[in-house]
Amino acid sequence: MNSTGLPPELQALQAKVKSAAEEFGLECFDVIFEMLDYDQVNQIAAGGGFPKRYPHWRFGMQYDQLSKGYEWGMQKIYEMVINTDPCYAYLLNSNPYIDQKLVMAHVYGHCDFFKNNIWFSKTNRKMIDQMANHASRVKRYMDKHGEDVVESFIDVCLSVEDLIDPYMPFRMEQKEKKPEEEKTDTIKFQAPRNYLDTFMNPKEVIEKEKTAIKEQKKQEKQAFPAQPERDILLFHIEHAPLEDWQADVLSMIREESYYFVPQRMTKIMNEGWASYWHSKILTERVLHSSEFIDFADRHAGVMVTQPGGMNPYKLGIELFRHIEDRWNKGKFGKDYDTCDDMVQKKNWDKKLGLGRNKIFDVRRSHNDVTFIDEFFTEEFCEEQKLYTYDLNPRTKKYEIKSKDWKEVKERMLNMLTNGGQPLIRVQNANFKNRGELLLKHEHHGQDLDVRYCQATLTNLEKLWKRPVHIETESEGAIKTYSVVNGEFSEMK
Amino acid sequence: MSLYNIQRDHARFKNIIKGKIKQDLKKYISNGDMIVKKGKDTVSIPMPQIDIPRFKFGSNEGGVGQGDGDVGDEVGSDGQPQEGDGQGEAGNQPGDHALEVDLTLQELAEILAEELELPKIEAKGKEILEKQKDRYTGIAHQGPNSLRNFRRSFREALKRQIATGTYDSENPVIVPIRKDMRYRSWKTTEEFDANAVIIYMMDVSGSMGDEQKEIVRTESFWIDTWLRSQYKGIETRYIIHDTIAKEVDEKTFYSTRESGGTLISSAYKLCQKMIETEYPPDQWNIYPFHFSDGDNWSGEDTKVCFDLLENYLFPRINMFCYGQVESRYGSGQFLKDLQEQFKDGNEKLALSKIENKEGIMKSIKEFLGKGK
Secondary structure: OOOOOOOHHHHHHHHHHHHHHOOOOOOOEEEEEEEOOOOHHHHHHHOOOOOOOOOOHHHHHHHHHHHHHHOOOOOOOOOEEEEEOOOOEEEEEOOOOOEEEEEEHHHHHHHHHHHHOOOOOOOOOOHHHHHHHHHHOOOOOOOOHHHHHHHHHHHHHOOOOOOOOOOHHHHHHHHHHHOOOOOOOOOOOOOOOOHHHHHHHOOOHHHHHHHHHHHHHHHHHHHHOOOOOOOOOHHHHOOOOOHHHHHHHHHHHHHHHHHHHHHHOHHHHHHHHHHHHHHHHHHHHOOOOOHHHHHHHHHHHHOOOOOOOOHHHHHHHHHHHHHHHHHHOOOOOOHHHEEEEEHHHHOOOOOOOOOHHHHHHHHOOOOOHHHHHHHHHHHHHHHHHEEEEEEEOOOEEEEEEEEHHHHHHHHHHHHHHHHEEEEEEEEEEEEEOEEEEEEEEEOOOOOOHHHHHHHHHHHHHHOOOOOEEEEEEEEEEEEEEEEEEEEEEOOO | OOOOOHHHHHHHHHHHHHHHHHHHHHHHHHHHHHHHHEEOOOEEEEEEOOOOOOOOOOOOOEEEEEEEEOOEEEEEOOOOOOOOOOOOOOOOOOOOEEEEEEHHHHHHHHHHHHHHOOOOOOOOOOOOOOOEEEEEEEOOOOHHHHHHHHHHHHHHHHHHHHHHHHOOOOOOOOOOOOOHOOOOEEEEEEEEEEEEEEEEEEEEEOOOOHHHHHHHHHHHHHHHHHHHHHHEEEEEEEEEEOEEEEEOOOOHHHOOOOOOOOOOHHHHHHHHHHHHHHHOOOOOEEEEEEEEEEOOHHHHHHHHHHHHHHHHHHOOOOOOEEEEEEOOOOOOOHHHHHHHHHOOOOOOOOEEEOHHHHHHHHHHHHHHOOOO
């Protein structure tokens, strides 16, 4: 397939970039480039990269901000690419030729990642069509039930769109299995001799335990859901008293939310991988010698890290290069890990040349959390000058707290886990035996923002149509916040 | 590729914003400095980000950064991770971004009008002020050659040739004849050119402090906004006075601080002179506004003022507005005097007492609610 809308020189460029990418072993979907002006780019970016989305004011707000950002010269969008087959990518028509080169190479990097990374394997590659379907369905509901009614229902749904289970797509098959056969409850100890049985298993104890088990089973049956449920959206679709169109809208939003999950899970890797390859493809194959300075300037612009910031492009590309270097030199395994001699470690080189293979493996099977967890080393932390910072309550300023790699790593993993969002499950849908909804926030050191919590619960009540509660921790104490008929309170 | 129709969403978003501004109009009116004028016809209004609420973490406790520095060094100015070039979404802590909303003065005036239920102003002297203007908008069959419309003429010729079968697609020569010729033609339209002038007068005697001036400044911004939306061409003039009056520019008007007494009549006299020399009342809609703390020097002078108002100003102006701003020395007599003098009410006089910033909204309504 071709990008037919492109001028001939860019078509030629695309062919060149593509063959270079293939030569390096990248495996991409077909890529279709669309040339757009800045206003069209902003429109599409407002819709998350998709040309058709359901009507909602939030896209208008994003468009407003992007347009202003561009018109005031504060930001512009260089590249956009979406995970579909064929892969669509957009070029800004006012970009100079060198930028188009960089963007094209970058896009091929992303495209390879979309196609091969395991976390993307369950996404709908025809999402453009699906989004357009959603758009027309929502429009139909708007015609029928009124624009305001549908749009404010979407507001409510968006409030909880993050409350899904990112691992669900990989568990689908398992979930459909029949529940395991009930175990026969042998609570008796196996007596080595028959005559010992009455001693080891006194009758009254056995009876007592039996009733206890019965009691527990009865409770389990009553508990609903039986296991705490992470996919709160699905739970509402199945169990909340929604009208048909409402359930349909909610299921569309859930589907779109699942579609975007892998992108959030692999931000660092995805951008790092694309940056690694735009750099490789351009410097080793596509650039003319007169273009190197311009390229270096653009590349540095992409890699720039503000003080106190973390740039996923920079972090990703450096970590991939770090891994490549380690596997090239054989800096892994027991020998290397147990070596105490820092000089020896530094000069370690077994000339294995396994680096390229390793990074291809890594891009296939990891996500940001496991990527950092497995490959973030002391050397890398030092080399990249990473640190953690905190607010100094005395000076009201952010200060560097630590440069210790373990602390940095822990902080990073914390920030990446669950996309930096609180982990929340449905605990009980028949709370107080009154059909009220109890959620539970799994607390890992960070408290919830109470104001947002209140507004979100209020929206959730509109879905569940019964009071909703959330159990969380605040300043070290267990607390339960409730919204009952729109009134927020803390349960005592 | 058909593009997604963003216009509808954008319009919805703007509507939501306008709704929010309307909701919080009182806050915006009371805090004049929240609204920043940008260019000639637009203002920018800060507004908290309209967010879709989600469960999220509370305190922004810190993060991971990259760069030079030792333990204990300060990070950036606000420690907020900044976005780099590209489509970066660095940092996972949401900050409290303010949304800058741009509105045209016209839109702002509409919101003001809806919220305060202001009537549209009926400009006086519509009949007198009409002007005739020629606009070339039409097409005619006759006309001077200098106004020939080639495109239309040739199109007519082509039509005729096709209709009569003389058009040859092999040799597409088109020759217009006299009947095909088309000429641009004009229409004379009558334009109502309602001119208006606002004459701001302010007492800058010692008793008018900064806070009082701030109130005047804010109030006159809104008055400006409203009147500008009602008239095409509008002029503003500024007069300050203590015992003598003088004309100043806008900046001086709000920043001058004199000391000494107050002779209100001095300002009215200058206003009279201005109208006499520059704004013939049959051609201008005139809006004098006077702000003072109401302490006039003497009863004598107050009488002079009444005389000027009744015999000179009222017959010539659309509306005279007097706003008495409460100062820390209390408020003076002038408002009461006016009320007594024009007990029976005068449709050209609007009086208002502005106690503090919160009173501005009410006062605007009192001034502009009459629709004059």
